[in-house]
Amino acid sequence: MSERIPVKDVTPVKVHQPDGSDQSIRYSSSNRIYVRSVSGPLESFRRYFGFIFLGLFAVLPWLSYNGQQAVLFDLNEQRFNLFALTLWPQDLTLLAYIFIVAAFALFFVTTFAGRVWCGFMCPQTTWTYIFVWIEQKTEGSRHQRMALDQRSLDADKFFRKALKHVAWVVVALLTALTFVGYFTPISALFVNFFTFSSGFWTTTWVIFFAACTYGNAGWMREIMCTHICPYARFQSVMFDKDTLTVAYDVNRGERRGPRPRKIPHSELADKGLGDCIDCNLCVQVCPTGIDIRNGLQYECINCGACIDACNGVMEKMNYPKGLIRFSSEAQMQGGETKILRPKLIGYAFVMVVMLGILIANFLLRSALEVDIIRDRNSLYRETNDGLIENVYTLKILNKSQQRQQYEIAVDGLPDYRFIGEQTVTVNGGEIFSIPVSIATDAYNLTDPVTEIHFHVSTQTADGELISVREPTNFLYR
Template identity: 60%
Template sequence: MQQNIEVKDKAPDSVGKPVKIQPAKGSTQHAPTDRIYVRDVKGRVETARRLLGFALMALFLLLPWLTYQGEQAILLNILDQRFRIFGLTLWPQDLTILAWIFMVSAFALFLVTTLWGRVWCGFTCPQTTWTFIFMWFERKIEGSRHQRMKLDQRPMDADKAMRKVLKHVAWLLVALLTALTFVGYFTDIRQLFGEFFLLQSGAWATGSVIFFTLATYGNAGWMREIMCTHICPYARFQSAMFDKDTFIVAYDEKRGEPRGPRGRKQDPRALGLGDCIDCNLCVQVCPTGIDIRNGLQYECINCGACIDACDNVMEKMGYPKKLISFTTERRLEGGKTKVFRLKSVGYGAALLVLTALLVLDILFRVPLELDVVRDRNTLFRENQQGFIENVYQLRIINKSQQADTFRIEVSGLDEIDYMGPTELRIEGGEVYTVPVTVAIDPYFLDASLIEIRFTVSSVSDSEVERTTQSNFLSTR
């Protein structure tokens, strides 16, 4: 919707001075530096969003405290390069599984966006969830939208200072709890909480907690809608996934226009008006400060606050609800929404294929890794029996979370003298390095470079086995 901009003429004595350009009267656009005072709203969409946000917040706070088989159930240990997710332990060698997880997540987001627009932003995005939590504390401490506006306009006094300090203390406490929980996904959370408050945590843990505390405090307390409208890239490329059948938050212009105030008992048709009474409540409850009546805008995060505000007004006026609703462009034009279309079917098929590949990769994953490294200091040597010896380092990783006993075997020639342990017991998630020596009678050597194979297999499970090839060097 095009808006006119009023430009004031410069006075003769103002040459060289900056001229402030004012937006047209009635404009609802906000500059990045403007403060948006969001009005509280109640309704079915807000209730659903709060319940979902509460469930996701509880899940975020509780997951790192869960234990599985005596250990932290979810621990993304970057320093040890080991991710433990309940019964699954991922190592750097399992990069394909992480790649599948990222691709499944990406296509799931594409499919959801194609079908239901930016519901991720409005209902599940951490930025949105924490912003609404911070706004809740703001309302409880400083009051309603009108009270907050009056509080900011009046000079500083004891009451204003107390409310401001209390609000920022509440924000910082929420941010600190968020940071401690988030860092707890990457280190032992019980140890982290105990050591942090006793000032005994390490430099990396302390620095990470402070950084994420300030980041949460800044993003949800100060930046808020700026993160959504100017920083987050999702709003920029979402239009590539939108079409006429994508569900969006939209205003029914045919029914609502022309808008204008009227009495509750007046017939809008007799006044030549639509159902919109131009109360601007849809703008006041919007966390990004836009007017949904101007059409679809990239700043809209589909939180549905304007839907509840408008439905409440329609109910009081005795008009049908859903003047603003979750709908599609095709439905607003009088057509029928098509759920199964080329774009949605394509994203859905890709999601199913990638999910199947992820499941297969996990099911057929062997929880054992074997690396063989030859001793580079001594290529080969001759022992007292006249046999040629090569020294190797076997690096065995038990990628499961249970201890197991593994058998070591060497093959490649009929006559091989293996010197080293034949069985090893390795704890779950342990990396075990063992030196071994392979000796061969020169009579059986017909080349200077012979391929041999090291095999490590589980004693308890014959399907858990790894074979790695290496070279045996000699004088021949």
């Protein structure tokens, strides 16, 4: 029993420990974060990328297709219009496949490049930056906003604060109206809302989403990312040592500290200094208020603001850029980043398979659906002519957006008599119900239950033949 089990010290050690001064309190996540504006390639890319998606969000509900709103998720009519495509509750599996593909695409991107979704595409991030931009235009730069909040209320402070909140409310209201416009005709929505003639539920939803936008982007901001959004909590499951994240090069940056600009970069090592001048700009520009020099943290949204800020400082100091950069744990430890790895390949494989299934379902999807409902009052009845008659109700769903004429026929029953309309016209997106009766002589029936088929067919304007063959039973005895 003289052998001892070796014990490894795994106590986490941070690169930079706060000194307990006012600076650490100022940058604490429990206090308000005053985000400093930053410029650089990543910031420009994020803005343009956000403008594209913001423009799509604002424009799509205003587009028209075939005389109707091109994108409309009509919950009352239980149909979704996506330009030439109309989806019904029967197409719910398509929606499930879309969500599965989107989920695995998110997993794939996260495994490869970390939380770039949060930093560049998330609506919370996009609207937060819009609200911060409004705050900067009305209240000034970071230091001006901090000084303004410390001042007692006067006319200038009241005017700036009021102007900011009015602008926030306007943006939040337009956002809510646009979002609700995806679920109800948007042109009528704007007119009815501003003329106080919209319905109760429509008004309620607009006010609800406006309040959510105002609260999330104006007040909660980083709290949504750090405490409420579940993605920040389970993202670490998808990370590995080859995942690209925003990282601080410890070996190059330490020992940090201020120094005059005249010291050449080649002499820093002789003086025991690293490249980091401890300017704290990387902290000031971070929308979640973290210090990336403390290592990877779940609050980091990979927006790259600290990279642009640090590169700007390095350029002014005539130091090489990249002290903070997108890199992997393996690369930071002196190795190489492996792009192709089992986890990434697995996510890509599942995403491609599900995308193939989704495309196949779209291509095989029929623009016609038929349901047959038997008369529940009686199994069959005998007519005055001595024929056996069964009564059905045909529900014809025209999934296209054009008016179609359908022909109805029956097979599987000899010498039958069709009672009802055999040619019907159904408008686009309409469910048409038609009662029909099928009668035949009892001598033609050898079994109590005979399987028959209703044929419903049409020919589109493009010459395409669409036909549905739906089985049902003809009962006797």
